[in-house]
Amino acid sequence: MTMSDFDSEYDIVIAGAGVNGLACACLLAKEGLRVCVIERNKEVGGGAITKEVTKPGFKHDLFGSSHVWIQLNKDFKKHIEPELARYGFKYIYPQDHITGHPDKQGGPGIVIYKDIAKTSAAIAHYSQKDADRYCEIYNEFGLIKEAVVKNFFSPPAPPSTLSRAMENSHEGLRRLQDFSLSAQSWVEYNFENDFVKAVMLYWALAPQILPEQEGAGQSFYVMIPAIHDFGQGIPQGGSQELPNCMVKFLESHGHSVLTGETVDEFLIEGGEVIGIQLKKGKKIKAKRAVVSGLDPKQTFLQCMQKDHLDRPFVDMVNHYSFGKITVIRQHLALSEPPEYINGLDMNQCAFHRLVDSTAQIRKFYAEIATGIPPTDPPLWVACWTLLDPSRAPNGQHTLIYDTFVSNWLADGRTWENIKQEYIQTILLPKLQQYAPNITEKTILGDYIETGESLERANLSFVDGTTNGGERIVAQLGAFRPFPGYAHYRSPIRNLYMTGPHCHPGNGISAMGTITARVMLDDMGIRKADF
Secondary structure, eight states: OOGGGOSEEEEEEEEOOBHHHHHHHHHHHHTTOOEEEEESSSSOBTTOOEEOOSSTTOOEEOSOOOBOGGGGOHHIIIIIHHHHHTTTOOEEOOSSEEEEEOOTTSSOOEEEESSHHHHHHHHHTTOHHHHHHHHHHHHHHHHHHHHHHHHHTSOOOOTHHHHHHHTTSHHHHHHHHHHHSOHHHHHHHHOOOHHHHHHHHHHHTTTTOOTTOTTOGGGGGTHHHHHHHHOOBEETTOTTHHHHHHHHHHHHTTOEEEESOOEEEEEEETTEEEEEEETTSOEEEEEEEEEEOSOHHIIIIISSOGGGSOHHHHHHHHHOOOOSEEEEEEEEEESSOOOOTTOHHHHTOSEEEEOOOHHHHHHHHHHHHTTOOOSSOOEEEEOGGGTOGGGSSTTOEEEEEEEEEESSOTTSOOHHHHHHHHIIIIIHHHHHHHOTTOSTTTEEEEEEEOHHHHHHHOTTSGGGOOSSSOOOGGGSGGGSSSTTOTTSBOSSBTEEEOSTTSTTOSSSOOTHHHHHHHHHHHTTSSOOOO
């Protein structure tokens, strides 16, 4: 192709205006590269979308809501967030109350505070031994914190790296064994009180791993203690303020973000990507590189001709697993915030995990595995208007609550078929066990999300999954998304990958900065310090 075959030209073209694609664009733009980002939907954001789906004036985060991992992203915090502040972007953080775990069995419940001593005291109501162990885990995180952050936001190390570093001492081998445990085994090994075990287990399963899935033990030494050091933020005005402000930054500096435009094909010549063709026929030339923020099957099976890839790679793409877990979620517009059974301190939390016991979790995942709608599910609940009143009319509130479910049903029905019945007979009554004031008197409007509606909203939510790919050992670290391609480069020259299917995985992290750093290093613009 010659330049006359193209409608426009940029240094970098990025497919997908989710948070990761936009973060990649922002970092590249700050290095002087001219960037164009293309988005199929009318709005940017990918998994960070905010809409008024219940009643006018009530702003609901439809997908990604709690911004945790992005707080560890040094490139975002140093190079991007200060720029976004000029366009009104602001994170709001809980002053102390991070997550509440009310207890309907008669106990005081457990609040996870920013303050570790207060958290320990809350756990000690159930078990002093468990409180001491929690503090030990936090203190151990302090010793490895810098390495954790670096590894989280760098290309993944070879699988043997951790083993080589720890296999030469009895203490190291014991820790490797600990890391190899399933989440369920880990809590059984480390805690004694059942409610404390349930709280820790449900927390650890949040990234959509399974209780008996081996290799999850190491996450406890990162995910749980990190919250005390880095906190949990929400953007003022809703999750979508993050991508919206990244677009404002890009456009104000002469870059382009095209919405309502679908990528039809990555244009490849001689094994090298040279641009993108849109569904509407326009061709955009990429002088330096193309980045795909689309999931692997869209990127390699739908958006390029098959003869550009060898059979072993195509087989890896075909076998990539997105998993079998989705969510059912209800958004509520409320006249008042939820009032939890454990009183004032619990009510100061904007975010809650509602879990009864480890037996409940075992039954819950057994039903998911067999395609049965969970009969007694634990819940994830957020009333972000307690932190950010701008998300609802004066004095009123929004609420999100959901649970994991199988994305297939054994009886052949769909979640769209049964969503109203399930909400009314199972999900809402479960919420009311903990927050009895959430009734028809306080509910002003509602909206239900299922796996089917998730996939309609975003094609990368394959089969209603939102984790970018199943988080099994064979799809993590150096194996994510594929062995030999974990460093954000694809088999096609100058075609890079970003998104939750890449390391470090799902969650709002702005990990597109890692892809940008790899690209800048490859182009000789800025050497990466991985």
